[in-house]
Amino acid sequence: MTQVKICGLTDPDLVRFAVQKGADWIGFVFVEASPRYVTEAAAATLLMQVGLAVPVALLVNPNDAQIERIVALGIRVLQLHGSETPERVAEIKAATGAEVWKALGVATSEDLERAALYTAADRLLIDAKPPEGADRTGGHGLAFDWTLLQGWGAPKPWLLAGGLTPDNVGEAIRLTGASAVDVSSGVERLKGLKDRALVQAFIEAAKAQ
Numbered sequence: 506m507t508q509v510k511i512c513g514l515t516d517p518d519l520v521r522f523a524v525q526k527g528a529d530w531i532g533f534v535f536v537e538a539s540p541r542y543v544t545e546a547a548a549a550t551l552l553m554q555v556g557l558a559v560p561v562a563l564l565v566n567p568n569d570a571q572i573e574r575i576v577a578l579g580i581r582v583l584q585l586h587g588s589e590t591p592e593r594v595a596e597i598k599a600a601t602g603a604e605v606w607k608a609l610g611v612a613t614s615e616d617l618e619r620a621a622l623y624t625a626a627d628r629l630l631i632d633a634k635p636p637e638g639a640d641r642t643g644g645h646g647l648a649f650d651w652t653l654l655q656g657w658g659a660p661k662p663w664l665l666a667g668g669l670t671p672d673n674v675g676e677a678i679r680l681t682g683a684s685a686v687d688v689s690s691g692v693e694r695l696k697g698l699k700d701r702a703l704v705q706a707f708i709e710a711a712k713a714q
């Protein structure tokens with residue numbers, strides 16, 4: 506069954522709801538420029554609702570001190586959504602022992618070739634590139650050309666992200682063969698505000714594949 510990550514949750518009730526509905530991972534965005542930003546103090550409360558799902562910290566070019574604080578909260582999966590090099594990913598993995606995911610923005614098949622460089626990553630998150638001039642590196646609700654992934658020999662387990670919605674996730678999974686998907690904007694009614702009905706519909710549509 507397809508695994509699902511719901512990203513950018515800021516409300517404890519919604520965390521509990523998403524987990525009840527079958528989310529496998531819950532993503533918390535520790536990026537101040539984001540409309541889904543959560544402080545470390547707020548995350549401590551949100552983490553109490555995660556239950557059997559796995560919490561994921563979304564970080565952009567984190568320094569060592571931030572990583573130490575996040576790991577101290579008990580989060581064992583770090584999703585790196587900045588310009589972290591393969592060497593930095595390996596360093597973070599060695600220093601923390603945490604599971605490390607690297608997000609890669611994809612617009613062409615050449616972008617996919619970068620995946621092979623991230624040998625230390627546990628998982629890759631294959632996402633759309635941010636629009637020109639954007640103030641943050643992800644969470645824009647933009648899809649990329651999924652056919653680029655057809656026949657791709659992924660070097661690692663991976664998640665499909667970028668512009669997924671309850672309406673298109675089934676087709677995205679069928680076209681790409683993704684076994685795990687990630688959503689943020691597509692389950693929001695307003696930027697940064699998740700909607701229960703959309704969260705439920707997304708999880709059901711993804712898991713029906």
Ligand SMILES: O=C(O)c1ccccc1NCC(=O)[C@H](O)[C@H](O)COP(=O)(O)O
Pocket residue numbers: 512513532534536538539540541563565586630632641642643644645646647666667668669687688689690691
């Ligand atoms: O969500 C943000 O605001 C954000 C800020 C900085 C870096 C990444 C960010 N989000 C990435 C994600 O939420 C996802 O992992 C994913 O790319 C899905 O985004 P969306 O296209 O909005 O569904």
